[in-house]
Amino acid sequence: MKVTVFGSGYVGLVTGVCLAEVGNDVLCIDVDEAKIANLRQGIVPIFEPGLEDMVKDNQRAGRLKFTTHILEAVAHGVFQFIAVGTPPDEDGGADLQYVLAVAKSIAENMMEYRVIVDKSTVPVGTADRVKAVIEQVQAARVVDVPYDVVSNPEFLKEGAAIDDFMKPDRIIIGTDNPKAEKLLKALYAPFNRNHERIITMDVRSAELTKYAANAMLATKISFMNELANLAERLGADIEKVRNGIGSDSRIGYSFIYPGCGYGGSCFPKDVKALEHTAQQMGYEAELLQAVENVNNRQKQVLFSKVSAHYHGDLQGKTFAMWGLAFKPKTDDMREAPSRVILEALIAAGASVRAYDPEAMLEAKRIYGDKPGLTLVESAEEALTDANALLVVTEWKNFWSPDFDLIKASLKDGVIFDGRNLYKPELLKEMGFTYYGIGRA
Numbered sequence: 084m085k086v087t088v089f090g091s092g093y094v095g096l097v098t099g100v101c102l103a104e105v106g107n108d109v110l111c112i113d114v115d116e117a118k119i120a121n122l123r124q125g126i127v128p129i130f131e132p133g134l135e136d137m138v139k140d141n142q143r144a145g146r147l148k149f150t151t152h153i154l155e156a157v158a159h160g161v162f163q164f165i166a167v168g169t170p171p172d173e174d175g176g177a178d179l180q181y182v183l184a185v186a187k188s189i190a191e192n193m194m195e196y197r198v199i200v201d202k203s204t205v206p207v208g209t210a211d212r213v214k215a216v217i218e219q220v221q222a223a224r225v226v227d228v229p230y231d232v233v234s235n236p237e238f239l240k241e242g243a244a245i246d247d248f249m250k251p252d253r254i255i256i257g258t259d260n261p262k263a264e265k266l267l268k269a270l271y272a273p274f275n276r277n278h279e280r281i282i283t284m285d286v287r288s289a290e291l292t293k294y295a296a297n298a299m300l301a302t303k304i305s306f307m308n309e310l311a312n313l314a315e316r317l318g319a320d321i322e323k324v325r326n327g328i329g330s331d332s333r334i335g336y337s338f339i340y341p342g343c344g345y346g347g348s349c350f351p352k353d354v355k356a357l358e359h360t361a362q363q364m365g366y367e368a369e370l371l372q373a374v375e376n377v378n379n380r381q382k383q384v385l386f387s388k389v390s391a392h393y394h395g396d397l398q399g400k401t402f403a404m405w406g407l408a409f410k411p412k413t414d415d416m417r418e419a420p421s422r423v424i425l426e427a428l429i430a431a432g433a434s435v436r437a438y439d440p441e442a443m444l445e446a447k448r449i450y451g452d453k454p455g456l457t458l459v460e461s462a463e464e465a466l467t468d469a470n471a472l473l474v475v476t477e478w479k480n481f482w483s484p485d486f487d488l489i490k491a492s493l494k495d496g497v498i499f500d501g502r503n504l505y506k507p508e509l510l511k512e513m514g515f516t517y518y519g520i521g522r523a
C-alpha cells in the first residue's frame with residue numbers, strides 16, 4: 084500500500100520505517116531540507132536503537148523514500164499520516180499550527196480519495212478542526228475530493244519505539260467511517276497477528292485515549308514519588324513498599340518506580356495539555372494538576388538532599404553527575420530531571436562534571452560552554468575531583484560500577500542515587516554515605 088508520512092521527527096520516522104519494513108511503499112516528507120538530505124544518506128537525527136539500520140535497509144530496498152515536495156507527497160499515498168510536532172503553547176495547550184498547516188497542504192493538493200491519519204498527539208476535537216480546514220480549502224478550490232480523517236494515536240516509548248510499533252499492545256483506530264476503518268485495518272494487518280490488537284472507536288474517544296494512557300502512567304509515577312517522600316519521613320523503604328503493592332495484580336509492577344521525576348517529550352506536555360483541555364471545558368482537573376505539581380517538586384528532591392547534606396553550602400563543591408538523558412536508551416534531554424538538578428547545583432555555586440552514554444552532544448547543544456558545567460567522556464572521568472556522585476539516569480552501565488574506584492575518587496564518599504540503583508546496606512558497609520529516593 085502507498086503511504087505518505089508528514090513529519091520526519093520521532094513519531095513520523097518510526098511510523099514510516101516500520102510501515103516500509105512490512106512491504107508498504109512509504110514516502111516521508113519534511114520541511115527541513117537538511118534533515119531530508121541526511122535521511123537520504125541514512126543519517127538519522129535522533130538516537131533510537133535499530134532505527135538507522137532500518138532507514139538504510141528500506142531505502143536500499145526501494146520501499147522508503149524522502150522528499151520535501153508537497154505535491155509529490157499528497158499524490159503518493161492513499162494514507163496521509165500527520166506526524167508533525169504539537170509543542171506546548173504559552174498556556175500549556177498543544178500548539179496545532181503544524182498539524183493544521185499539513186491539513187491545508189493536503190487539501191490544496193489532493194486529487195482523489197485520501198485517508199488523513201492523525202498520528203501526532205492532539206487534543207480532543209483536532210480531527211474536527213482538520214476536517215474544517217479541508218472543507219474550507221475545498222470550498223475555495225471549488226472541488227469535492229472525498230476524504231476521511233482518522234485518529235490513530237501512537238504509543239511509542241523512546242528507546243523501544245521500533246519494538247512498540249512492530250509488536251504493539253494495541254492499535255487504536257478512531258473513525259466512524261467503515262471505508263477508512265477497512266483500509267487502516269488492512270494497513271495494520273501485519274502488526275495484528277496472533278491475537279486481536281486493533282481497537283476501533285469514535286474519533287474523540289481515540290483522541291482522548293492517548294492522553295488518558297499517558298496521564299495514567301504519569302499519575303502512577305507521581306503517586307509513587309509522593310509515597311517515597313512520605314516513606315522517608317516515616318522511616319520506611321519505598322522499594323519494599325513498591326514490591327508489596329506491585330504483587331497485587333490490580334496494581335502491577337510496572338511504572339511504579341520512584342525516582343527524580345518523569346521527563347521526556349510526552350508526559351509533561353500531555354498532562355499539561357489535558358489539564359488545559361479540561362480548563363477550556365470549564366472543568367478543573369485537580370488530579371492532573373497534582374500529578375504535575377508533584378513531578379515538578381520531585382525534580383528538586385535530589386538537589387534538596389545534596390543541599391541538606393552540605394548544610395546549604397555548595398560553594399566551590401564539585402559533583403559528578405551520571406546520566407543526562409531523561410531515561411536510558413535515548414539522547415533526549417527534553418524536560419529531563421538532570422537539567423533541573425545541574426542548574427540548581429550550579430546556581431548554588433557548585434560545579435558539575437556530567438557524563439551520559441548517549442546525550443553528550445545534546446547536552447553540548449543545550450548548554451554550550453555553560454560556566455560550572457564540564458561535560459566529560461566517561462563515568463570515571465566525571466568522578467575526578469568530585470566531592471560526591473549523583474546518579475540521575477538508570478543506564479545499565481551505572482548499575483554495577485567499580486565502587487572501589489568511586490570510593491577512591493570521591494572526596495566526601497557520598498552517593499545521591501536518584502534511581503535507587505544501589506543497595507543502601509552494601510554501600511554503607513563500603514563506607515559510603517548513601518542517599519536514595521524514599522529510603523529511610
Ligand code: UDX
Nearest residue numbers: 237238239240241338339340342345346347349409410
Ligand atoms: C511515554 C509513554 O510510555 C509512551 O507510551 C508514549 O507514547 C510517550 O510517552 P517515553 O516518554 O518515551 O514514553 O518514556 P517512558 O519510558 O514512558 O518514561 C517516561 C518518564 O517516566 C521517564 O522520565 C522515566 O524515567 C519515568 N519513569 C517511568 C519513572 O520515573 N518511573 C517509572 O516507574 C517509569
